[in-house]
Amino acid sequence: MRRLIALLLALALVATACGGGTTDEETTTTAAPGTEETTTTEAMEEEPMEEEPMEEGSLEGTTVTVFSSEDGVDEATGIQRALDVFAEEHGMTITHTGARDFSDQINAQAAGGNPPDIGMFPQPGKVLDFASQGFLLPLPAEVDAAVRPQWPGGTLETYTYEGDAYAVQVKTDYKSIVWYNTQVFEDGGYEVPTTLDELVALGNTMIADGQTPWCIGIESGPATGWVFTDWMEDMMLRVEGPEAYDQWATNELKFDDPRVIAIGNTILDIWNAPGNTYAAGGSIAATSHSSDHGQPLADGTCAMVRQASFFAAFLPEGTSVGPDGQVNTFYFPNVDTNSKPVLTAGNAASAFRDAPEVWAVMEYLGSTQYAEERQKAQREIKGGDASGFLTANLDVDLGLWNELESAFIAELLTADPARFDVADLMPSAVGSGSFWTEGTSVVNGDKTVEEGFAAIQASWPS
């Protein structure tokens, strides 16, 4: 008996040892496309026209995985349904996964050799980082040619590294928006401000009246801090102007420059004024960026929330949005009324695997059809009014959006000057790294603006 047990143990040992071996092999086989990718990348850069023509019907039975940062049930379902439309047409399977800590996960997956087929990046800076590091594949000429004319000029340029576009935009956010409670404005006799000074003055009037003007929170899991960077960007764009903004994006204008520090101090002065801020988590840094603000804004606990177009998704169910609704929006005002600078952002899909089915899905993701399908699905899920999904795709049927959101899209397409979210353009060590973490320390009062911004400047990759 004892011998038998010993034999069994020995076998189990061998099994574990060799079991480890087989999993190793499996990972290497999954990693293999990764290694091939790098070689094909090089090959493709030389001969971009060698790409196989995409034939319909040849996609039967194939599978494509999509990984994105949109983990909200409504958003994730919207994406999945829009993808299913294409998958059913072609008899293929497309699975979408969303994760709140996408930016960590995608790093681990790409570096570990098992990335998804397609990643939907919330930051172009990350796309460019990954492109320069050889993880991503440039768009084949046909996909580029099919997608490019459907978007405003300059869209694909945002994702271009060394002459090749690497991603298609799948979602556009309009960021320079203030959401406000119409009842509070009516009761207090407040006017919608048209300049930045008026906005600040309005906040002070409200404080004097005992009304909390703002709901502010910057918590967002590993991405905590981005709301602060959004405010920084909107203020930079207004106070220092688009040129300074562009210099700031490339670090020509340094983070520890007095002008940048002044902006940081201005924001904190507004936020930290007594009676200014309602933070449902107890402090700004501990309050979620959006989900904690929907109810208080609808209740009138706070009068205003500065948040991007997707904030509609966080309002309580049944809240009416629009000029006659409970919640309306106004444009985050400029220093004067001569121009209307607009801050935008977007999610972009980029491919990790070189296969006809992946490129077919990529082309679909950049198409009008995808945007419309996602809008239809998401609007239905949200109850038929605001969907929280915007696109800058030129050919979409604006009738699919409600009045408010179709106005957003119209503004997106005509905005001048429009600037992409700078934190998303900066190298990810800063844009989704120190800018967020140091920003959080600054907001939380652990560091002064000078200390925090000096640390951000020090982290800029040389």
Place this chain on the structure above:
Amino acid sequence: MGRLAITVLGILGAVGISGLIFIGINKLFDLTQSRYSFFSGLVGAISAGVVFGLLWGNRMLDSPEMATLVAVVVGGGVGFALGVVEDRMQRLAIGVVGGAVLGLLAGFMAAETILPSIDPVTTAVGVLVGAGLGLAVWLLGGRDGDIVRNVLVGTALGWLFGAWLAAEFDGTRAGAIIVSLVLGILVGGAIGRRPRPNNVERSEIALSSRKYIFLTPALVFVAAALVIPLGRTIWLGFLTGNPNDLQWNGIENYTKLFSDPDIINFSGFTDMFTSGLFWIAIAVIAAGVVVGGVVGRRLGHSFEASPGSLSLMAGGAALLSFAVFVNIRGTIANNLWWIFSVIIFAVGLGLAVAVLADRAKGENIAKSLIFLPMAISFVGASVIWRLIYVARPAQDQQTGVFNTIWIKIGEWSNSATATVVIAAILGLVIAGLLYLAWRGWQADAQAVVGSSLAVSLMLAWLIYRFVGPGIGGFVVNEATGTVIPDPVLFISGNAPWNNFWMMVVFIWIQTGFAMVIFSAAIKAVPEDLLEAARIDGATESQSFWRVTVPQIFPTIGVVVTTLIVTVLKVFDIPKVMTNGNFGTQVLANEMWERAFTQLDFGLGSAVAVVLFIGVLPVMFINIRRMQRERLG
């Protein structure tokens, strides 16, 4: 379903194949006695197959199937010939020719991507170093082997490193052929110089092979899962840059790490000596020493580790760790603070519960309840405690337990009636405690006296706070005089104290672990020892401190070292509760953040190495003790 079936089949297949390989190798070495030439041929074929298979697997061969097949046939032939031929010159010739053929094969089939451009300098250095190493091994090995063979093998390895592995892979086919041809001749020559083993030597081969055969699976497993990743992490710690193109960076990562004020920051060091907490801690420790000295003199020795002195000293040490780590900040300081607090509290509470519950009524229920949190994962516990700690804005109803209580206390301390009621109740409790102390004084139970006096002092302070300046979560609006609730941000603010609130979660879980181990050890203390102590007139507390504790001392060591290792690696709690924000970063989360959020594998690996070095001495002590126990 299909996936499951494939997985199960895969596992069965892996088990079957590994079993067959294991049996096959044993059978192969059985052949050394009976059919040596056949054995030799098989070894040759397998060796050549493994070498070419590795090249194949690493995509280093063009048309790998063909090359490997030819290599197996050639290797088999050479092996068989060497198993038959006795003549030394013939053997050498066979080895050299066979090696040359295999070398040519590898050279001609080498993939385009690995063709070396030979650098004469590195090649010469490699050859010299290799030959020197071969010679050194011969000298160290007692000089009884074949010196030529040692030098040949050393030279071959040096040649391989210098001419190929260290070279740029942009050379020509001719370079590859030259390198692999020379390599083949050198290795073949070394093999050919080995004389054909006689009967005795063959049985030695058969015998000594077994231990390697049995060890190999375990060694492969340990190497693949532990040693190789460790080595790679240490190597990565010296690199920097793009994960697809890491560059040598020397110790730059470490200097960067230790000069980063977020990692370790001594700027508050001098503040430590001006903080009240520091001096209170020193005073408490000193009190413990004094108590120990006084009790010791009464018992006739210089110092007595009495319960009073020990608990004072432990409490003082905990306070001191607070005083130190509130002022020395940074990730490493946080980790050290975690170690001190968790060890003191988890071990202290675990031991206390184990002792007090021992043979008491309802022991099992009490211990089960305290052990229960062990069943909850760190992530689950963190989510639960985040809800306990949560703070809502001042005007809202609090939902976290702690803030609700704290704000309620604040309300009471601002209401006259509540203050009177509470002061009265606390006064009664103090009276009771004083009576207890009096009884203890008469019975000469100093622990009872000390603890009741200490608790009544604290309660008196509470009464003072209630009656006087007030206590609890509130602020008074100076202009209007109204009382506004003031919730505490237990974890997402209040740095550095938020670290302690997170440690509480860990202590809550690990106290059960310490308690169970201590409880078992206490029950294992021989009854006759305790009985002997009792007959000698020892009190309950004396027999605990002088008999039980020395008996369970090794167990305390085990618990402490286990806890140190677990605490050093703590990751889940900070990840879930604050993600390292608000000054609560720890090394494990720092490693994750540097490596995966910032995609800086060099710096992340450096943090991992620091963590590893921190765990190392504890592991060393643990292993040493295990070895001693085995010997003793």
